[in-house]
Amino acid sequence: MGIDVGGTAIKGGAVSADGEVLDKGEIPAAVDEGPEAVVDRIAALARGLGARAALGLGVPGLLDRDEGVVLSSPNLRPLDGFPLRDELARRLGIAPPAVRIENDANVAAIGEHWLGGARGEDHVLMITLGTGVGGGLILDGHLFVGDGGGGEVGHTVVDPAGPPCGCGQRGCVEVLASATAARRRALEAGLSDDLIELAAAARAAQGPERTLLEAVGRDLGRGLGTVVTLLDVRCFLIGGGFGRALDVLIGGIAEGIAERSTGPDREDLRILPATLGPDAGWIGAARMTC
Numbered sequence: 001m002g003i004d005v006g007g008t009a010i011k012g013g014a015v016s017a018d019g020e021v022l023d024k025g026e027i028p029a030a031v032d033e034g035p036e037a038v039v040d041r042i043a044a045l046a047r048g049l050g051a052r053a054a055l056g057l058g059v060p061g062l063l064d065r066d067e068g069v070v071l072s073s074p075n076l077r078p079l080d081g082f083p084l085r086d087e088l089a090r091r092l093g094i095a096p097p098a099v100r101i102e103n104d105a106n107v108a109a110i111g112e113h114w115l116g117g118a119r120g121e122d123h124v125l126m127i128t129l130g131t132g133v134g135g136g137l138i139l140d141g142h143l144f145v146g147d148g149g150g151g152e153v154g155h156t157v158v159d160p161a162g163p164p165c166g167c168g169q170r171g172c173v174e175v176l177a178s179a180t181a182a183r184r185r186a187l188e189a190g191l192s193d194d195l196i197e198l199a200a201a202a203r204a205a206q207g208p209e210r211t212l213l214e215a216v217g218r219d220l221g222r223g224l225g226t227v228v229t230l231l232d233v234r235c236f237l238i239g240g241g242f243g244r245a246l247d248v249l250i251g252g253i254a255e256g257i258a259e260r261s262t263g264p265d266r267e268d269l270r271i272l273p274a275t276l277g278p279d280a281g282w283i284g285a286a287r288m289t290c
């Protein structure tokens with residue numbers, strides 16, 4: 001069983017070891033009600049999906065995996081310092097080590113690598129475009145986290161003079177290219193902040209909407225360019241709700257990568273859509289337990 005904790009919704013489900021989705025569900029996160037309420041909701045969703053001996057949990061931010069604690073979550077501040085694993089295990093009546101916590105973008109990468117658009121890729125960076133920008137890095141077929149916090153491409157600085165980010169820096173990819181940032185930039189440009197409308201207008205004609213989404217894509221690409229230079233990763237999988245606008249972001253993304261990367265021939269760069277949609281995170285979280 002896997003659960004994916006987001007700013008607006010908590011999604012979960014059960015999947016068999018050979019990848020068949022057995023059950024799934026979703027409830028509002030209501031994070032403003034505080035961490036105790038969030039963990040109550042996670043437990044209720046897990047119970048509703050049926051008792052399982054082990055559970056994987058995807059959570060945004062930097063985590064202490066050994067202690068099962070959220071250290072710092074720019075978009076879910078109420079969870080900072082909260083002993084999520086132990087509190088959840090207690091409510092479910094299971095041993096704390098049976099609950100594995102992992103970053104939300106990392107579990108999305110695991111899910112997509114197992115059953116989705118990253119299947120068979122040796123090296124791939126999964127990017128989730130939503131309230132924040134998450135990164136999950138697969139190297140040599142395995143999730144890579146360095147000493148724990150690796151893959152956080154959303155907090156790569158692309159414009160040091162840019163807007164302040166929830167992480168404390170300025171001009172991060174997240175504050176320029178997340179769904180939240182795209183809405184802010186649209187309003188600043190006098191456009192609709194409805195991202196579905198914005199993407200539709202960008203698709204329909206060369207106008208200010210397309211210019212804006214190209215600029216948003218370019219800022220994301222600038223962050224990815226650094227990844228290309230450093231790691232020579234050539235496959236990028238774009239997911240998250242705002243990832244559905246990939247067709248209108250992709251030109252800007254490619255430009256940004258070209259502008260900010262160096263190294264061997266990049267002809268074979270691939271920028272692909274994620275294929276598991278909102279299920280990627282919980283499926284990857286579940287995968288950690290089988």
Ligand code: BGC
Binds near residue numbers: 059152
């Ligand atoms: C957090 C990441 C998370 C991403 C998407 C970022 O602000 O730092 O850990 O993956 O948001 O939720």
